[in-house]
Amino acid sequence: MKLILTVAFLAILSVSPALAQDLSEFKRILIADHGRIKPLDSFSKTLSLKISGQSKNHNQWLFESLFEPERANTKDFFLIENPELQEALGLVKTKKRFSFNELDSASQKLFELSKQIADKDEKEYTMFDKQLINLRTNFYSFINITNSLLFSIENKAFTVSNELQSELSLGSTTNSLYDILQASEKLSDQVAKIDTSKSNISNYQKDLLELSLTLYAWVENFKNFDDTFISETKLSIIPNTQEDNQWLSPWQVIFQPSKETNTYLWLLSEAQKNYKDSSNLNQKLKEFNQKVLKEIKHKAVFVEAEILYNTLNPFKYALIFYLLAIVSLVLSLKNKKKLALYSCLIGFGLNSLGLILRMIIMQRAPVSNIYETFIFIAWAIALIGIIIFLIEKNTIGILLSSICGFALLLISFKFAAEGDTMKALIAVLNSNFWLSTHVIAITLGYAGVFAAGIIGHVYIIQTLMKTDTKVLSKTKSYLLGILGFGLIMSFLGTLLGGIWADQSWGRFWGWDPKENGALLIVLWTALLFHARLSGFIKDIGLAQGAVFGCIVVMLSWLGVNLLGVGLHSYGFTSGLFYALLTYSVIEIIFIVSTSFVLQSRELTQQ
Amino acid sequence: MLKAIRQKLNKNPLVNFLASTKLAVVLIFFLIIIVVAGTLEQSVTGLYQAREKYFDAYLSFIGPIPIPGTLSILWAMTFNLSLSFLLRFNFTKKNTGLILSHSGLILLFISGFFHFYYSKESFIDIKEAETSSISQSYDDWQLEIKQFDGNFKELETKSISINKLDTRNIEFKNKFNIFIERKYTNAKVFHTPFAGILVKELPLEKEYEKNIPALKLVLNKEEIFLDGDENSFERIFSNGNNLTLSLKRKEFNLPFTIKLLDVERELHPNSMIASSYSSKVAFKDSGIEREAIISMNKPIRSGSYTVYQARYGIDLDGNEFSVLAVVKNLNYQLPYWATFLINFGLILHFIIAFLNYKRKVKA
Numbered sequence: 001m002k003l004i005l006t007v008a009f010l011a012i013l014s015v016s017p018a019l020a021q022d023l024s025e026f027k028r029i030l031i032a033d034h035g036r037i038k039p040l041d042s043f044s045k046t047l048s049l050k051i052s053g054q055s056k057n058h059n060q061w062l063f064e065s066l067f068e069p070e071r072a073n074t075k076d077f078f079l080i081e082n083p084e085l086q087e088a089l090g091l092v093k094t095k096k097r098f099s100f101n102e103l104d105s106a107s108q109k110l111f112e113l114s115k116q117i118a119d120k121d122e123k124e125y126t127m128f129d130k131q132l133i134n135l136r137t138n139f140y141s142f143i144n145i146t147n148s149l150l151f152s153i154e155n156k157a158f159t160v161s162n163e164l165q166s167e168l169s170l171g172s173t174t175n176s177l178y179d180i181l182q183a184s185e186k187l188s189d190q191v192a193k194i195d196t197s198k199s200n201i202s203n204y205q206k207d208l209l210e211l212s213l214t215l216y217a218w219v220e221n222f223k224n225f226d227d228t229f230i231s232e233t234k235l236s237i238i239p240n241t242q243e244d245n246q247w248l249s250p251w252q253v254i255f256q257p258s259k260e261t262n263t264y265l266w267l268l269s270e271a272q273k274n275y276k277d278s279s280n281l282n283q284k285l286k287e288f289n290q291k292v293l294k295e296i297k298h299k300a301v302f303v304e305a306e307i308l309y310n311t312l313n314p315f316k317y318a319l320i321f322y323l324l325a326i327v328s329l330v331l332s333l334k335n336k337k338k339l340a341l342y343s344c345l346i347g348f349g350l351n352s353l354g355l356i357l358r359m360i361i362m363q364r365a366p367v368s369n370i371y372e373t374f375i376f377i378a379w380a381i382a383l384i385g386i387i388i389f390l391i392e393k394n395t396i397g398i399l400l401s402s403i404c405g406f407a408l409l410l411i412s413f414k415f416a417a418e419g420d421t422m423k424a425l426i427a428v429l430n431s432n433f434w435l436s437t438h439v440i441a442i443t444l445g446y447a448g449v450f451a452a453g454i455i456g457h458v459y460i461i462q463t464l465m466k467t468d469t470k471v472l473s474k475t476k477s478y479l480l481g482i483l484g485f486g487l488i489m490s491f492l493g494t495l496l497g498g499i500w501a502d503q504s505w506g507r508f509w510g511w512d513p514k515e516n517g518a519l520l521i522v523l524w525t526a527l528l529f530h531a532r533l534s535g536f537i538k539d540i541g542l543a544q545g546a547v548f549g550c551i552v553v554m555l556s557w558l559g560v561n562l563l564g565v566g567l568h569s570y571g572f573t574s575g576l577f578y579a580l581l582t583y584s585v586i587e588i589i590f591i592v593s594t595s596f597v598l599q600s601r602e603l604t605q606q
Numbered sequence: 607m608l609k610a611i612r613q614k615l616n617k618n619p620l621v622n623f624l625a626s627t628k629l630a631v632v633l634i635f636f637l638i639i640i641v642v643a644g645t646l647e648q649s650v651t652g653l654y655q656a657r658e659k660y661f662d663a664y665l666s667f668i669g670p671i672p673i674p675g676t677l678s679i680l681w682a683m684t685f686n687l688s689l690s691f692l693l694r695f696n697f698t699k700k701n702t703g704l705i706l707s708h709s710g711l712i713l714l715f716i717s718g719f720f721h722f723y724y725s726k727e728s729f730i731d732i733k734e735a736e737t738s739s740i741s742q743s744y745d746d747w748q749l750e751i752k753q754f755d756g757n758f759k760e761l762e763t764k765s766i767s768i769n770k771l772d773t774r775n776i777e778f779k780n781k782f783n784i785f786i787e788r789k790y791t792n793a794k795v796f797h798t799p800f801a802g803i804l805v806k807e808l809p810l811e812k813e814y815e816k817n818i819p820a821l822k823l824v825l826n827k828e829e830i831f832l833d834g835d836e837n838s839f840e841r842i843f844s845n846g847n848n849l850t851l852s853l854k855r856k857e858f859n860l861p862f863t864i865k866l867l868d869v870e871r872e873l874h875p876n877s878m879i880a881s882s883y884s885s886k887v888a889f890k891d892s893g894i895e896r897e898a899i900i901s902m903n904k905p906i907r908s909g910s911y912t913v914y915q916a917r918y919g920i921d922l923d924g925n926e927f928s929v930l931a932v933v934k935n936l937n938y939q940l941p942y943w944a945t946f947l948i949n950f951g952l953i954l955h956f957i958i959a960f961l962n963y964k965r966k967v968k969a
Binding site: 032033034035036037234236245246247424425426427428430431434477481484485487488491492495496498499500502503504505506507508509510511512513516517519520523524526527530531533534536560563 | 626627628630631634635637638641642644645646648649653656657661714717718721725727872873874875876877879880881882883902903904905912914916931932933938941942944945948949952953955956959960963
């Protein structure tokens with residue numbers, strides 16, 4: 001129990017790292033990014049992960065990049081792990097992360113190298129090429145971000161004399177572009193009064209002309225900044241009052257001003273002026289956030305749920321508790337059953353909390369991409385294990401929950417590292433009814449058959465260890481029960497998928513790879529039950545078949561996505577081939593070798 | 607009575623084998639093999655050809671090895687299951703779930719066969735403000751030859767499906783004929799100023815409906831090349847014969863008319879990712895016109911026809927268009943009933959088995 005409390009305490013400590021500044025309102029600013037409205041907290045986390053490979057202090061990083069870009073430019077942030085790429089760019093090879101300024105000095109080489117691969121087919125990209133393209137994209141994203149609020153930052157170019165400050169009613173002699181734009185009417189009036197035909201113009205008039213020329217140059221430079229810039233990363237934080245579902249970046253608002261959107265710019269500019277004063281900063285950003293929420297009629301609860309989700313990081317801590325359960329079982333710690341059970345239950349609770357928060361945030365079932373299937377299947381298998389424990393009081397249930405929970409959540413982090421895990425749904429998937437029925441059922445089917453496979457492993461190991469027949473009989477019962485559950489859910493999911501396909505595409509069954517994958521799970525489990533019934537296989541054969549079922553599940557779940565054909569194009573993935581192959585080979589070796597040992601033993605006994 | 611017949615038939619080893627679970631295991635095993643082979647084939651040749659080779663076939667080959675095709679396996683499974691139902695199933699309370707799920711399975715097979723043999727899939731490619739009562743086949747192409755007299759009065763029309771033919775002689779009433787010398791599954795005919803007519807054979811598309819076929823025809827020793835391009839059309843005057851030739855997708859007359867009133871596409875915020883798209887249509891059936899919305903996951907049905915929103919797009923002239931899939935299926939509800947029966951049966955069986963297990967443990 002003490003161990004659990006210690007882990008929980010450490011977890012709480014680590015979720016609230018000391019921040020340099022109170023960014024509570026900053027991280028709540030909503031942004032439209034890749035088809036989704038989300039808080040900057042999520043945006044900065046994803047972007048930070050993408051550029052620097054880590055999400056530590058991500059809000060602080062984004063805040064600095066927006067409000068104090070010159071400082072952000074000096075921080076080592078760009079992750080370049082490949083020494084070959086570091087060398088090609090002429091960077092020092094003693095570190096892995098580089099600042100924007102360092103990369104900027106190597107930008108010429110970066111563009112030259114990018115040009116060399118411009119004509120290559122994407123399929124022919126080497127690892128070096130991919131990393132190069134990635135770095136270039138990150139470089140552009142960074143530039144876009146650090147320039148996003150440049151209009152509100154005081155700039156030497158807009159420093160004016162006291163006379164000019166007074167005439168243009170400016171608040172200070174040092175100004176930002178935004179300040180000058182606010183005084184642009186007065187400026188143009190004053191400039192119009194200058195008689196340029198006269199050779200003698202006063203210093204004041206010279207300053208006026210210089211300021212108007214600087215303003216013109218800036219306007220020309222940034223006029224189409226967010227429309228034409230090469231990066232997709234835009235700070236679209238201002239809802240467009242003219243057009244539904246469209247969000248604008250501050251630069252877009254500057255050049256298409258309206259009474260409504262001007263208030264947003266003013267609030268951002270005021271926030272910029274007070275960025276070192278947390279209280280004032282939060283006040284201005286709070287007003288900004290309230291205005292946005294009112295404009296788009298978005299409920300604050302969704303924002304809070306997402307902030308909570310990001311802060312708690314429930315899957316990370318679920319993973320730790322699942323691991324703790326495994327360790328306490330394997331090391332046979334004191335009160336191992338209790339400790340393992342509590343750890344497993346906490347892990348499961350956190351896993352559930354994560355799923356619930358995702359449902360609140362996305363307002364749909366949490367199973368629409370590969371990442372979500374991993375966290376959902378981890379949860380489902382953990383639940384199966386806990387049910388076994390509660391009914392049978394057998395630690396095999398905890399073992400099942402914690403091993404699968406840990407392994408699947410661990411794999412899910414690979415997918416989480418690829419970017420936003422809550423992407424917008426394409427039209428055909430945008431149906432809450434079918435996501436909550438077909439996809440949940442088929443995913444539970446994967447979970448059931450996979451869990452049966454794990455129990456199959458246990459059964460084989462118990463047989464090898466000549467475990468008591470009563471224990472073996474119990475394990476067999478669990479195996480049969482879970483396999484039956486897997487068959488029912490796979491069949492239900494497959495047939496519901498047929499009905500969905502009939503509603504969407506006009507045919508119940510089309511032999512699409514994803515459909516075939518699901519069918520294979522149904523056929524394999526049906527084969528095992530019928531083979532057992534007809535005497536083709538015995539209990540050990542059933543267990544070995546269940547273990548092979550894990551491979552079938554993996555191929556159906558992930559393997560068919562690698563084919564890249566069919567109507568289920570939204571599930572396509574790449575880069576998993578070798579991982580799947582390795583997994584399959586290991587399982588086959590397990591089946592064959594244990595089978596060999598058992599047969600040899602049988603022959604010896606005869 | 608039934609019991610006596612069962613006992614008698616069960617004594618026959620052949621009948622016993624045909625109704626056996628062992629045969630079911632063998633058939634499931636073959637089905638697994640064919641599903642795996644067909645799925646892998648799709649990444650190489652595409653869905654249509656894999657379907658032709660494995661899933662819509664009675665006999666298939668994996669390399670040089672012949673194995674029963676999916677149709678043979680499914681027929682055998684239906685037969686095996688039905689016979690097993692008659693001869694082997696114990697109609698007891700305990701088996702209610704199994705009986706229901708297996709009868710659902712038979713229903714599912716039957717609906718599958720119905721669909722395979724009798725359903726028709728086609729599509730309507732329609733622009734805003736256009737009206738159509740004709741749909742086109744995805745993969746069935748027709749050569750249409752019309753013969754006219756000197757006054758351009760139509761004498762005879764021949765429509766020949768070219769899908770399953772290689773060469774063929776087409777005879778006309780007034781004793782002239784056209785010989786189809788070669789069919790190209792995907793090709794483009796070029797009329798060049800210096801080199802004459804060239805046919806460029808193209809690699810097969812994975813999405814079969816994207817293949818545009820071409821034909822090489824011979825009429826009075828004269829070679830004619832024709833492809834299925836939208837504007838491809840040949841007019842020929844030969845030995846007093848006045849002919850027009852065209853190669854186009856097979857067309858079906860529909861019992862209803864659709865006018866596309868508006869196409870709507872909703873996008874996710876600040877992206878080009880469509881969250882939904884729909885077609886507002888005027889649907890005229892049996893003289894009654896009604897306005898309807900066809901959207902993703904929400905088709906409209908009329909008799910045995912169902913119309914789905916398949917695609918949306920904007921053509922080169924900036925006109926919005928919808929591609930509506932049209933499916934004629936006499937029994938679209940059968941799989942729904944089968945789904946219900948199978949799953950209800952399986953869940954029931956699971957519950958019964960679990961309760962029995964608990965009872966045993968208690969005892």
